[in-house]
Each structure stands twice: as structure tokens, then as C-alpha cells.
Amino acid sequence: MQLSPDDITAIFLSLKLAGTVTFLLLLLCTPLAWWLAHSTSILKPIISAFVALPLVLPPTVLGFYFLIIAGPSGPLGSLTEALGLGLLPFTYWGLVVASLFYSLPFVVQPLQNAFEIQGRRPMEIAATLGARPIDGFFSVMLPLCRPAYITAATLGFAHTLGEFGLILMMGGNIPGETRVVSVQIYNHVEALEYGNAHSLAALMLGFSLLILLLLYSFQGRKLIGFKS
């Protein structure tokens, strides 16, 4: 294993980014997925389409528009500058905002499916037992949907960890700030440092495989549990 201090910094940055994004996505996607699961609004197909966009768009498209929208002449850029936050591109929080959108469907969809499968019934029963909606959600719905939350968190985390094209477009390759593992691997390959690239790439492959293995073995057990 050849890991330079820069490589270690990139690994911690990637983990921090994926962790932050997953946490924020779970918070944001719970109400969004709930609304999508239960709404009959005419807005639902439009919102659903926007949520699914990152699944089909190449990251370069997202990165390109992010640079424009979050730049000084774009609406998001004007807003962040007016709020005294400066511009988002080339910053860690810029990566967080872009990744929230990029990984959104991976968190929304498992939650939405779970809410749809459970239906309104558990909440109604909780209500007849005197639980307020919020109370019912936390003490009945959330435990019922725990497998979906684990799936959503794992996929959101793993997908953000594997993000590359978008970060390359708007990150600016800054050590400790926006130079995540995937970008660092790319740098090594471009600089013909294949040994370093290998170490990091193998680490990434092993780690991602491990996460998915854990997820699927957990899901397998849970499914059997449901049937009995």
C-alpha cells in the first residue's frame, strides 16, 4: 500500500462529505418521501421527475449547471453572496449542496417505497390509540421503516463516496477542501503515478463492496423475517 499524506487527507474528506450528505439527506428526504408517498397533487409527477433527474443525467451536466447557477451571475450565486456566504463552487459546502442533489434519488426512493407499502393504516391505528401525528410517526412508522432507512442511508453514503464527475467539474481540486478520493485517484492516473492510483482505487473498491455486502446480507435476513 502506497498512501501519501495527501491520500489520507482525501480519504477523510470523502468520508466526511458522504457522512454529512447522508445525514442531511435523511432529514430532508423524510418529509419529501412522505409527501410523495401520500400526495395526490398535480405537482407530484413534476417533483418526482426532478428527484429522479440525477439518475439519468451525466454528472458533467449537473456540474456545468452548478457552476453557472452558483456562480456570481446565477440565482443561487446571487443569493449566497447576498447572504454573505460567498460563492459555493470550490468550497466544501459547495460539494455538500451539489451532492445533496446528486444523491437525492438514492435516499428518497427507498423511503418513499417503504411509506407507500406501509400505507396510512399504522398511523391511523396510532391515532386511535391517542398518538399525535408526529408521535405516531416516530414511535410507529419509523421503527416499521427501519430497513428502508438503512438502505437509504447506505446507498446515499456509497453513492456520494463514489461521486466523481460533478466534483471534478465544480470542486477545483483543492487539498483538504474539495479533493476527494475519486479526484485524487484521477490526479494520480493523470500524473502517471499508477502505484498510488492502485492503492487508493483498491481501497475504494474493497470499501464499497464491503458496504454493499453488509447491506444486502442485512436485507436478506430482514426479508425472511417479514415472511415468517
Add this chain to the structure above:
Amino acid sequence: MPFTYADTIHVAVASNFTAAFEQLKTQFESESEHKLITSYGSTGKLYAQIVHGAPFQIFLAADTQSIEKLIEQKRVRPANHFVYAEGQLALWGRLIPAGTEENNTNLIRPLLTGTSLKKLALANPKTAPYGFAAQSVLQHLELLPELNHKLVYGENITQTLQFVSTGNAQLGFVALSQLIAKPTEQSPYIAVPIEFYPPIRQAAALLDSAQDYAAAVSFWRFLQSDQAQQIILENGYTVATSS
């Protein structure tokens, strides 16, 4: 194969040279039956592709090292390479006052040390020759430690230009050739004095696999013609001194 047949020639071209190459291609194709198929990319990526068997016959790199490596690996004969252009660096961005002349080099230091500069874009010094040159300029001016936290790196010189043209970086070191090529980017810039950085020598090679291929050889000769050198000059490069 007689040269009167229309053949295709695969050429790999460093991305900074895109605009100049398009003109060379138009000129060559108007005089020849042959067609050029061009792949643009960073020198490192194109080099890796050639080593792994990409079917390029001619390679126009942004540096001399990658061509030297190909010579070491016996993929190119020493006689089949030359420096086709020397790149020039320009400082460009919204902070440069309207009406600034390109030779107004006294402005470089005050612009770089001003407080309005939040992000300074350059290409990745480790992988892009123009990035290395830009870093050398900052070292020459002894501003590297001071500006380190403001630097953002494009993966190649084209992306660096994009960082500046979207306004996300207020200034950036780009290739002079890019500014000359794009009329839409005709806002003021300053040409960085060539004493500030080591020369950006760009070398081309005719790959061994193509040296008996008449179409590739005819383009190789065209590249070295006065006519081609004139086009290269007009695109913001100095024509090479020998390597």
C-alpha cells in the same frame, strides 16, 4: 497505398491547442484528399491511451516529457518528433479593468495581491504544463505562500478557462491561445512576461506504427510547413526554437 486515395489520419491533440488545430485541419483538408479524425484531451490522458494501444498516428502534446517517454519506449523514433509551438500564459478575469492593454504587466502584482481576489484559477501543476507554468509565475513573484489558500485547480487548461468565464474565479492563468481563439471571451487580459516561467514547449510525434502510412506522413510534413507555422503563430503561440 497511393496517396490519391482518401485516407483517415487519427491525431491526438492536447486540449490547449484545440482552436489552432481546427484551423490547421481545415487548411490541410482543403489541400488534401485525406481526412483528420481528432481526439482532444489532456496530455497525460492521451499519453496513457497511446501506451495502451490507442490507434493514434500523430500526437501533439502540451509538453516535451511525454514525447520523450514515448521515444524511450521505442514507440517514436527520435527523428520523428519536433517542438511545434511554445505556449504563452495570460492572466485573465473580471478583475482586470476594461481597456487594459495586454502588455500592462505592472498590473499583475497588484491584481494578485488585491483583496477582491477570492479565487485564482490555474490548471493542475502536477499534470498540466500550463498549470506548472502558472505555479512558476507565482513562485517567481514570491506570492505562492500568500495565495495558496485562494488557488483552485482545473483538471486541464480548458476547465481553468471555464472557472474564470463563469465568474467563479475572479482571475485565472489561462493559455493566451484560448483567449485569441474565443471572440466571446474578448475581455481584457494581460500576457504574462515569458521571463516569469519556464518555456511551455509543446512537442509533436509521428508514432512508429504510422511511419509507413502515406496519409499520416503527408500531414506530418504539412505540420512542419511554413504555412502551418504561420497558423500556429496567429493563434497566440510563439513558433518553436528547437528542443
